Amino acid sequence: MRTRDVNKENSIREKAIEMIVKEGLDGFSMQKLAKAAAVSPATLYIYYKDRDDLITQIATEISNRLMESSLKGMHPKMSFADGMALQWKNRMEFFFKHPLDIEFIEQIRYTPTYDSIKKSIRQNFGDVLGKFVHNAINRGELTPLPFEVYWAIAFAPLYQLIKFHNQGETPASQHFTISDEIVDQTLQLVLKALRP
Structure with a gap:
C-alpha cells in the first residue's frame, strides 16, 4: 500500500476545488482531476474512495x-x-x-x-x-x-x-x-x- 503524501493530497484538494468552481459538478470526474493534478488516477484512490467521497471530504473540511x-x-x-x-x-x-x-x-x-x-x-x-x-x-x-x-x-x-x-x-x-x-x-x- 502506498503512503499518503500531505503535499500531494493538498495539491489534489486545491485542484479539485479550482475545477469544481470553474466547471461545476457535472463535468467533474476523477479522471479529469488526475490529469489536471498531474497524478495517476490510482493516486487519487489513496486519499479518496471515489468522486463523492472526495467532494464530501473537501466540503466537510471547508465547512x-x-x-x-x-x-x-x-x-x-x-x-x-x-x-x-x-x-x-x-x-x-x-x-x-x-x-x-x-x-x-x-x-x-x-x-x-x-x-x-x-x-x-x-x-x-x-x-x-x-x-x-x-x-x-x-x-x-x-x-x-x-x-x-x-x-x-x-x-x-x-x-x-x-x-x-x-x-x-x-x-x-x-x-x-x-x-x-x-x-x-x-x-x-x-x-x-x-x-x-
Whole structure:
C-alpha cells in the first residue's frame, strides 16, 4: 500500500476545488482531476474512495473551518450584539481569505452531498450557537424565531454585501466596495430587526 503524501493530497484538494468552481459538478470526474493534478488516477484512490467521497471530504473540511473561524472568540454568554458583531467580522475575514473555498461550498450547497455536511455542522457547532441564541432570548436581547427566519435576517444581509463587493457592483451602483461603515450600518439594522 502506498503512503499518503500531505503535499500531494493538498495539491489534489486545491485542484479539485479550482475545477469544481470553474466547471461545476457535472463535468467533474476523477479522471479529469488526475490529469489536471498531474497524478495517476490510482493516486487519487489513496486519499479518496471515489468522486463523492472526495467532494464530501473537501466540503466537510471547508465547512468545519468556516464554522470554527466564525465562532473564534465566541462564548455563549456574550451579549447578542457583541456575538453577532464578532461572527460577522470572523465570517467576512474567512470569505475574503478563502474565496475559492466559499465558491466551492456554494456549488454543492443544494446537492444531496451537503446533507451529511449539515449534520456534521450541527453536531460540532450547534451547541455553541444554540446556547448563544437561547441566552440572548432569555436576556430579552433576541426575539424567539424559527431558525430559518433568524438565520435569514442574521446573516443574509452580510452575505449579500460580500457578494456585491466581490462583483464590484450593485443594481444601484457600478462601483461598490464593502467598508466598515457599511457593514456596521447593516449590522445595526439587523440587530434592530431581531430585538424584541
